[in-house]
Amino acid sequence: MDESTIICKCEEINLAEIESAIQSGAHTFDDIKRITRCGMGPCQAKICSSLVREIISQSLEVSLSEIGLPRMRMPLKPTRIAALAGKETSSSVVSVFAESAPKEGDES
Amino acid sequence: MKTDLFIIGGGPAGLHAASVAATYGIETMIVDESFSLGGQLRQQTQQLRNLPKSFKTQTGTALAKQMIEKLRQLDVTKLVKHTMIGTYQDGRIGVTDGHRTIPISANKIIVATGAAEEACAFPGWTLPGVMTVGAAQILLNREYVRPGKNALILGSNNFALQVAKQLAEGGVNVKGIIENKERMEGNETETIDQLQKIGVPLYFNSTIQRAFGREKVEKVILNHGHKALEMDVDLICIGKGLSPILEPFEILDCHFTYEQALGGWLPVYSLSMQTSNPSVYVAGNAAGITDMGAILLTAEIAAVSIAESLECVNNADADKTRKLLWQELEQIESESFKRTFQARANVVKRFQEETDLSQVNGQ
Numbered sequence A: 001m002d003e004s005t006i007i008c009k010c011e012e013i014n015l016a017e018i019e020s021a022i023q024s025g026a027h028t029f030d031d032i033k034r035i036t037r038c039g040m041g042p043c044q045a046k047i048c049s050s051l052v053r054e055i056i057s058q059s060l061e062v063s064l065s066e067i068g069l070p071r072m073r074m075p076l077k078p079t080r081i082a083a084l085a086g087k088e089t090s091s092s093v094v095s096v097f098a099e100s101a102p103k104e105g106d107e108s
Numbered sequence B: 001m002k003t004d005l006f007i008i009g010g011g012p013a014g015l016h017a018a019s020v021a022a023t024y025g026i027e028t029m030i031v032d033e034s035f036s037l038g039g040q041l042r043q044q045t046q047q048l049r050n051l052p053k054s055f056k057t058q059t060g061t062a063l064a065k066q067m068i069e070k071l072r073q074l075d076v077t078k079l080v081k082h083t084m085i086g087t088y089q090d091g092r093i094g095v096t097d098g099h100r101t102i103p104i105s106a107n108k109i110i111v112a113t114g115a116a117e118e119a120c121a122f123p124g125w126t127l128p129g130v131m132t133v134g135a136a137q138i139l140l141n142r143e144y145v146r147p148g149k150n151a152l153i154l155g156s157n158n159f160a161l162q163v164a165k166q167l168a169e170g171g172v173n174v175k176g177i178i179e180n181k182e183r184m185e186g187n188e189t190e191t192i193d194q195l196q197k198i199g200v201p202l203y204f205n206s207t208i209q210r211a212f213g214r215e216k217v218e219k220v221i222l223n224h225g226h227k228a229l230e231m232d233v234d235l236i237c238i239g240k241g242l243s244p245i246l247e248p249f250e251i252l253d254c255h256f257t258y259e260q261a262l263g264g265w266l267p268v269y270s271l272s273m274q275t276s277n278p279s280v281y282v283a284g285n286a287a288g289i290t291d292m293g294a295i296l297l298t299a300e301i302a303a304v305s306i307a308e309s310l311e312c313v314n315n316a317d318a319d320k321t322r323k324l325l326w327q328e329l330e331q332i333e334s335e336s337f338k339r340t341f342q343a344r345a346n347v348v349k350r351f352q353e354e355t356d357l358s359q360v361n362g363q
Helices: A015-023 A029-036 A049-060 A081-085 A092-097 B012-023 B039-043 B060-072 B133-141 B158-169 B189-198 B247-251 B292-309 B315-336 B338-362
Strands: A006-008 B002-008 B028-032 B076-080 B083-087 B093-096 B101-111 B115-117 B130-132 B150-154 B173-178 B206-212 B219-224 B227-232 B235-238 B242-244 B256-259 B264-267 B280-282
Touching: A006 A049, A015 A029, A015 A049, A029 A049, B002 B012, B012 B028, B012 B039, B012 B060, B012 B076, B012 B101, B012 B292, B039 B060, B039 B133, B083 B247, B101 B292, B115 B133, B130 B133, B133 B158, B133 B235, B150 B158, B150 B227, B158 B173, B158 B189, B158 B235, B173 B206, B242 B264, B256 B338, B280 B292, B292 B315, B315 B338
Parallel strands: B002 B028, B002 B101, B028 B076, B101 B280, B130 B235, B150 B173, B150 B235
Antiparallel strands: B083 B093, B093 B101, B115 B242, B206 B219, B219 B227, B256 B264
């Protein structure tokens, strides 16, 4: 790998950007994500997660078992807003995003 | 919608768990994001070795057909092209078909999401023509498309070797298999012999320095020992192993642990394949990367244990069945990779420690 090798394909983040985030104090995947947008594209870190954790492990000389997983949030897969909102007034957008209980009549 | 058992993932583990559970009389629903059931079995055209005693030796594609056919005769609701995207606060699961989101309430859940392939970054890895071995196998066996003319395989685990062989048999010129260690990772002698017969060269202590090409891969430079080797290839298949797919576990509040031999992070689980969330069970590669026999056995253990907790089978019978299944699991995993079963035992031990600790704290 060289400095310009892409690590996160979706957001086009290269090795240099990830290493500089680590030098600024990042030591988890989520730190790097917040600094660089790495892992925030359509695949939601499914491809780069292990690559980035490997880089952290090597740069900081810590074992992979000490580097946690990225936080996984809802919706777990790219989902159209319309699919979450539904057509009825009883909106499940509230349910899924705010993680609140669905209203009566949501079930179909 | 309501069901007793909700299974996430319609691959080998999900399908087998569904048929065992439904045979116990459990109302079962299975969801898969693809348009058809079968998961990765759909392109496994090779004979599967080391299947449990209750299965005859067969190809993956035949096994998928057999299991889907079995479900047809049982009370199992199948939701294909539906994806689990989250949970509601009241515990119901949100599943979408792309147009709307459907809440599903279930007594018990089996997460059988399987595994994802690991990537490998090198300069040029984002060029078209670089793909995982699994992607190449789908193109070849499911779409009947040759993914390239001249291929290089990166990695020498059993799956990478199997795909290398299938590509060669499908008319692709496999110019080499490269491995960064000094020996082969895979141990299936039959596949290794066949690759030797075809004349596929193996490069140990080797890595990819760089892949080049205008718009797609045309050339690759290898670091082979102390030398640099140049090769004209239009296909690079990355076979760097698998890791469990974990997204649903975090949403379902399951605790994780780390075991290198099982593919890295995975949920902790008990001898019943129950996770730290008592209504959530795990089966198949999501419970640690293993071979097909063990995938089917873990699914059966989860299904039997759920039948026990829903009182469809008494404790004594469930215990007896579970014990036999674990014995067979140990036997199958010890035949292929001993480390896998040892790592699995560690996961179960950690579950037990967590449970003991929470009981002490609770008192």
